Amino acid sequence: MLENGEIPDEYTLTTVLKACSRLGKIREGSMIHGFLITSGFPCSGKAAIAGSLIDLYVKCGNLAGAQRVFNQIGEKNVISWSALILGYAQEGNLAEAIELFKQLQNNSKQVDGFVLSSMMGVFADFALVEQGKQMHAYAVKVPSGSEISVSNSIVDMYLKCGLLDEAERLFNEMPARNVVSWTVMITGYGKHGIGKEAIRLFDQMQSNNIEPDGVTYLATPSACSHSGLTKEGEEYFSQLCRNRWVKPGIEHYACMVDLLGRDGRLKEAKDLIENMPLKPNVGIWQTLLSACRVHGNLQLGKEVGQNLLTLDGENPVNYVMISNIYAEAGYWKEYEQVREMAKAKGLRKEAGRSWVEIDKVVHFFYGGDDTHPMIDKIHRVLKEMERRMKEKMGYVHGVKFALRDIDEESKVESLRVHSEKLAIGLALCHGGWDEARVIRVFKNLRICGDCHDFIKCLSKIVKVVFVVRDANRFHQFKDGLCSCRDYW
Template sequence: MDMKNAKSVHCLIIKTGFEAYKLVNNALVDMYAKRGSLGCAFTVFNHMQDKDVISWTSLVTGCAHNGSCEEALKYFCDMRIAGICPDQIVVASILSACAELTLLELGRQVHATFLKFGLGSSLSVGNSLVMMYAKCGSIEDANRVFDSMQVRDVITWTALIVGYAKNGRGKDSLQFYDQMLASGTKPDSITFIGLLFACSHAGLVENARHYIESMNKVYGIQPGPEHYACMIDLLGRSGKLVEAKELLDQMVVEPDATVWKAFLAACRVHGNLELGERAAKNLFELEPKNAMPYVLLSNMYSAAGKWDAAASIRKLMKSRGISKEPGCSWIELNSQVHTFLSEDRGHPRTADIYSKIDEMMLLIKEAGYVPDMNFSLHDLDVEGKQLGLAYHSEKLAVAFALLTVPAGAPIRIFKNLRVCGDCHNAMKYTSGVYLRHIILRDSNRFHHFREGKCSCGDYW
């Protein structure tokens, strides 16, 4: 039913006096929420005098499925305050919201609530738990939930396969895929995205070729843009740019922005300006407000010594009103989120944080860390460049965590952009010097730093 007819039916309900019935109102909330008209769903819900678990579930689930995860969490809390016992449907939805917002501690509380009320086994809740823990970087918890499930489907297996891939354990992903096939479960399109991502971030070229070939020949699944993007990314990382270009030209589907981004990144790694320009120009058209292609192309020109061309791209970017998203890192502590920008001095504990940074830099340099000036601003002297690198947002976040997170507990940091090479190197040394497990989730994946090493094997 389209929204015009839906609202006509709603008007008829009001005229005939059926709006007083809880059953009818529940159906209206569910209908509006499923159609993505959350404003109308809120209006009906807020006018209801008598709400039950179905009323709350319809609204919370609608918010979660329409990307309004924070609203979903708010109404879930209100639901609990109202004394309504959650059902399996709302628990699965709220766990999905926690996964999207990477709220591990809240996800754990919801998990505890589910167990406390003895709701029993549920495939949808189990799947949501596996996804939530995996997306929050707690892959061991995801595995424990997986092992406890009596019934599993392709979503269960895929969640674990993707989870291990995103957490830097690509070979484990492939082993779970073999177990999945042995269990008689057939993979779907998302499963192969997880497998190809795992191969891409572990340098497993031959495995990836086998998977993308078996998609169509064995399972009748046509590779889509995301599958090709993973393959192009892998080939680019593996020094096979020519093969990546051939694959791009031979695609049976139209390449989208995801594919061109992967190809542009590969061109940047190999310093191929001609192909990089081609990729960037396609991205200018497909995503005209995205700063990424402008920044990467400008950096490629700068690396090649073509300063005028680099300046021209930056001017073009400015003339089109496009600005680069600033790097931002955050950490959740005691149900409060602490956010940091580069060289940020707005935190209440700024003096302590910067003092800890000084200590941290001294210790990791003694351990062998050398600042990588390639990731600093170009118009500064050597001392200014080193200070600028030291005050990147993720370093400020880890310094704050070293001050506040109890010894032995993992440090969990989130970043909106890809972690820079210098910060990645600094995190490795920091984990070794302070004997801490640092979990950093950037825009692409998780990095688990332990004893001076990263789960990605420096291949990200």
């Protein structure tokens, strides 16, 4: 176009920048930005182009570049603000995201429903309940806060923060609900292990002439799976297969594999994968491998693991899952071989981290973390809890969950510093354990078996109820029992 002497207009430039953004082509997008500067194009005065440049840099992970463009804009619009705010939030820089949102409010800009919903989604994902409540209070005061999409996001936020009663109240008070509203609530019940409520809501939804979509048909069998309602889950999957308008996708078959796997029907789950009309993907094989690990089926696990590495040999999660199934079976040689394969490829798994909110401040912990200023006190409190648990309940560490071929003492020490335990230790330091209260802890990965047993025992000897949200679901620990009934 340039070679033909044509000068691109604003529409052309924004279109090309959006294409670069979607494809993650930072180099090409930066070249266009350079062209705009050298040609004297007034980027700072063109809101659409400035917004596209910010979006490009944000989606390509260059927040410094996005911030520079943002700072140069004379008249900033809501699109520019929201792109940068969400960029910081997605990178985990919540403090900067919240500060920018406050600036947006002070700028007297009309915050639209998209920004409100997006910010609420960030607070939901990180389980920042205090910030979520503040955003809810703000949403009530602005016109866009009454939009149904914003209401759905608020309900979702409370569900993901573990405040089920508040979510139910808001859902019941909504003046209008769409299929997303019902699906959000069904999903929430499922994550909390209340499958029968999810089923009741699904049936009520249909009674209200709201047709379920593909996401609803995923949420409902998933809720059944988390609650051990195998028969009901199979019935809803059959209902989906008979539906004229919604067809089962790979995610629905994966949900059924999970349902069968939880029930110990591993062969049926494998047969379903091999006979379904869709090509198996990595996720569905990972679901089956997870079930193999839970039920200790090493033979099938090895077969599934090989399928996974053939499909995606560059995914570190696959190597971790395969090595762990060897470790739990005591096959340390094979465990080390798989780990070495991943290491040779330069693959590293996502680090496990947990966080807890205390007095509106969020504290993050990694496994073995010793950086917190109260770490010594945290260890003392955890050891004291451990001592009491041993005396009253005969508690011992589940050293098999250490997943390392080392001596027992070293395994115990490695288990003591798991991130969720450190987060709980900090919460106990700040409020004690002799008064009835709820401690909420959140983890980015699946909670391990030893931490699960530890928190169960701890809930028996203290007056605290522990609510832990991991990558799979919510666990409510109370009086020595967990809401997941020890299957997650």
